[in-house]
Amino acid sequence: RCDHPNVDDASLDGIACREEDARDAHHDVPVELDLIGESAAGSPFAGVVGAGQAVRIQTGAAMPEGADTVVMVEHTEPVADGIAVSRSVAPGANVSFAGSDIGRGDTVLRRGIVLTSRDTAILSAVGVARVAVAARPRVAVLSTGDELVDVDEPLGPGKIRNTNSYSN
Numbered sequence: 001r002c003d004h005p006n007v008d009d010a011s012l013d014g015i016a017c018r019e020e021d022a023r024d025a026h027h028d029v030p031v032e033l034d035l036i037g038e039s040a041a042g043s044p045f046a047g048v049v050g051a052g053q054a055v056r057i058q059t060g061a062a063m064p065e066g067a068d069t070v071v072m073v074e075h076t077e078p079v080a081d082g083i084a085v086s087r088s089v090a091p092g093a094n095v096s097f098a099g100s101d102i103g104r105g106d107t108v109l110r111r112g113i114v115l116t117s118r119d120t121a122i123l124s125a126v127g128v129a130r131v132a133v134a135a136r137p138r139v140a141v142l143s144t145g146d147e148l149v150d151v152d153e154p155l156g157p158g159k160i161r162n163t164n165s166y167s168n
Contacts, residue, residue, distance in 0.1 A: 003099035004125045008063040010039070011096045015076055015083055016067035017054040019091040030077070030084035039064050054083055063095060070094035102126055141165060 010016065017033055025031040033054040039045035039061040049055055049066035057063070057070060068091055075087040102108060108122050109115075115133065123131060141164055148162040149155060 001104070001127050003104050004102040005096050005098055005100070008095055008097050010057040010059055010061050010063065010070045011094050012059050012070065012072055014057060014070045014073045014094065015054040015085070016045075016057040016064055016070050017049060017085070018051065018067060019069040019089060019093070021052055021054075022069070022071055022085045023088050025071075025075075025085040025088045027086040030086045032079055032084050033082050035078075035082040037064075054085075056083075068092060068095070 015033070015035070016039060021033060022031055033052055036049070036053045036055060037045045037047060038056040038058075040058050041060040044062035045055045045057075045064040047055075047064065049064050053066075054071075055064050055067065063070075069089050070093065071085050071087065071089055072094065075085060077084045077086065102122070102125065108126060109119055113119070114136075115131075123129075143162050143164045147158055147160050149159045151161050151163075151166070155161070
């Protein structure tokens, strides 16, 4: 029914920026970016990240328009005019792209499986609240016959132990 995640989002806490702006960052020569806002889970940044700009971002928060990468918070440091980045990252680093876990139209479960808690979590991730299921049949073996005795009873003439009740 839908992509999961449904939007590009941050896979960790840090800053969302344009990779080209942080490309030359190094711990000896950090790159300073203007901090223009924040994107929190459930409260995305409404603006556009431009050249030389960054947005604080939380794990799971939507990527702001214009940003293509996330720099880990451990590789940043606040400075007077914004944020200093001390390590470069590749384009798309630390971003979970829409549909990267499950794409719209993907088969997530097949008919006939025994549902586990993992399966119900997958169903909830793609917006499925109810599925048709069939209960596993309950089977009982009833052993009958005058020749049967329980396992802890002595065998008499013509008698056998009731092994079927214990083997199924």
